[in-house]
Amino acid sequence: MQLKTLLLSSAALPLAKSETVLGVYIFHRHGDRTPKSLAPTSLTALGADQVFQSGSYYRSRYVASDASSPIVGLSSDIAVPTQLSVISPADSVLQSSALAFLQGIYPPAGDNGVSVLANSSEVQAPLGGYQYIPVGVSSTASSNPNSENNEWLQGGSGCGNAMVSSNNYFRSEEYLGTLERTRSFYGGLLPVINGTFGAGQANFKNAYTIFDLVNVATIHNQSIPSRALLTDDALFALRTLADAHEWNLAYNASDPIRAVAGATLAAQILQQLDATLTGRGKTPVGVQFGAYASFMSFFGLAQLDKLSADFTGVVEYASSMVFELVTNASTPSSSSSSSSSSSSSYPNVEDVSVRFLLANGSAAQNAPREFPLFGRARSPLPWTDFAAEMSKFAIGDTAAWCRACGNTTGICASAASSSSSSSDGGSDGEGAAATTSSNNISVPVAGVIGALVTLVLILGVEGLVYALAGLKLVKKATLAASAAASGAAGGAAAAGSKA
Incomplete structure (x- = not known):
């Protein structure tokens, strides 16, 4: 996927210098691994280093005491588990990648990892103060415990x-x-x-x-x-x-349910970012490890393929996409404790925006670059606009997933009965139950984004007028030499990208 050449040089937008980062959500692909056709797959030493180096980059960007874009209230040296929400499917390649990445974010604490006991003796934590950061198992209905052993991306989705x-x-x-x-x-x-x-x-x-x-x-x-x-x-x-x-x-x-992986990811992104805002920065960092299919599905739903056909390719090992919550309003000092971020100086919703960035390959070698979402000509987007756009296709809970997927057995058996009783009470469309059809779905987040997005939807009619007025078409990039090279290899109709 040649995003690091054509797309990253021509379509990227410059980062603003005066912003404060309130929180981030990072979706990350695993590092180099053994081939799928020789299952079970396993993370290689190269792959572990790729994601570790990526974690080290994000530490220098968001976490370290001298970070270039420090996250407000985030501990810089000693990991505070409540400040991070890290999840991955129960897959050995993805879980191992997450652990290696986190060691880049919070490396061994060294002298900071020493405990002084009551008898004045000192105990050094193992491995130079190795920091144990929990990695939760993805709990969505579509979570696949063997993501990297599936040769076909929908084969294990269950949808x-x-x-x-x-x-x-x-x-x-x-x-x-x-x-x-x-x-x-x-x-x-x-x-x-x-x-x-x-x-x-x-x-x-x-x-x-x-x-x-x-x-x-x-x-x-x-x-x-x-x-x-x-x-x-x-x-x-x-x-x-x-x-x-x-x-x-x-x-x-024409058939959005095919992108179910991207739709569930969109809901998880919204939930985490909304929790950062409503919790006033108590958990400002969300990290999820997943497979390339989720990148591709999300790219399509977010209309990034219209920006460039390069977005239709498989991202490289250790790629990551980042959603930054940013503000230009006054905020607590980024070097202050996490409790200070809940003070009255925390910015109002209307002062918060979301920036989307993509690193194609390890961020240490290919620094994340900014791209506009949803066919918009601007970035970052105001939080309210971002949340409303994501809500158009996000699948936010098991009941909504079951309806969209047409599943009625297993985990969906109980969800179907409970959603049936709740749907009898009516729906307001944008913020409640989704409707499905064989060729089209409308699957907004069902009660999981919180009161903030509910407010967005109430004001949506007025905001939509102005949003539409600001839209403009973005020219789709062409792929140099793709047709010629594909024709030489047998007429391959492909999308000029590097996996």
């Missing part, structure tokens, strides 16, 4: 309508046409991959897992069978075909 929607891609003219055009290309790579994929599997249907196997091999293997076949053009075609395959499984503009 019935999303699986049906993604399967529709395999019956589309686009898919069938690409499948036929690329048979000779994949067949020509059999000497490279036939230790894992047979002749009947060497085709576009397995575009991502074939790319993944080759990509891991080029990183780790000193010798690869028939290495000469892996020319630059062949590697580019493998990557762009995988991008196209995964994008079409993760998002479809």
Whole structure:
């Protein structure tokens, strides 16, 4: 995904210098791992270092005493568990990545980790004062405990309508046409991959897992069978075909339920940022580790693909996207204790905005850059605008997820009965129960964003007039040489991105 070249240089917006950061939500991909086709996958030493270095970058940006954009009231050296909300699916690659990342955010405390006992003796915490920061297990209905062992992104989601929607891609003219055009290309790579994929599997249907196997091999293997076949053009075609395959499984503009991963992520982002505001900074940092599919789904829902087709590719290992709560109003000193951030100087909602940033690859090597969301021409967005836009597609609780997915068994059995009784009482549309159909869904956050977003929705009619007046189209970037390279590799219809 070439965001770090074309997109990050031409579409990024400069950061304001006078802002105060009230809180952040970071969604992070795992680091380098073993290939999916050779399950179980595991995080490599390179992968652990990638996410550790990313954590170190975010420490220098938000946490350290000399941070460039310090978060108000956040402890700089000793982690305070109540100030951080960190979650990940119960997946070994993602959980391990989260732990390595947190050691970058809060490294061993050294002398600060020494306890002085009643008898005046001193005890040094193990590993130089290693800080134990809890990583919770994602509790949403769509959480997948084996995210990195699933070769197909919807295969383990459990969302019935999303699986049906993604399967529709395999019956589309686009898919069938690409499948036929690329048979000779994949067949020509059999000497490279036939230790894992047979002749009947060497085709576009397995575009991502074939790319993944080759990509891991080029990183780790000193010798690869028939290495000469892996020319630059062949590697580019493998990557762009995988991008196209995964994008079409993760998002479809006419069938939003396909992007269920992005919709549930949107609700989690809103919940955390809203909690930061309503709690006046008591828990200012939210971190979640997840798979690339959630990035792609969210990119589509947030209309980032209209900004550039580069957003339709698989993000690199250790990529992260960040949502900053910022203000230009007076705030408590960023070096003060967390309790001070709840003082009367905490800014009002109308003085708060949200900035979106993306690092494609480890933030230590590719610093996060700013992009406008929702087809808007401005960034950051006022909190009220941001919350209203996110609420249009966010799926915020189990009942809403079950309705959108059409699930009625398992965890959805009890949710269906409770939501049925509550829906009899009526709905106000934007802030309550969602409606679903086979081709379209409206799934606003159902009672999980809090009173703040309720206020946003009450004022939404008046605000929408002004918001629409401020919209303008953003020209979609073109992908240089993608068509030529793909054609040379068998006519691959892809999205010029790097996984």
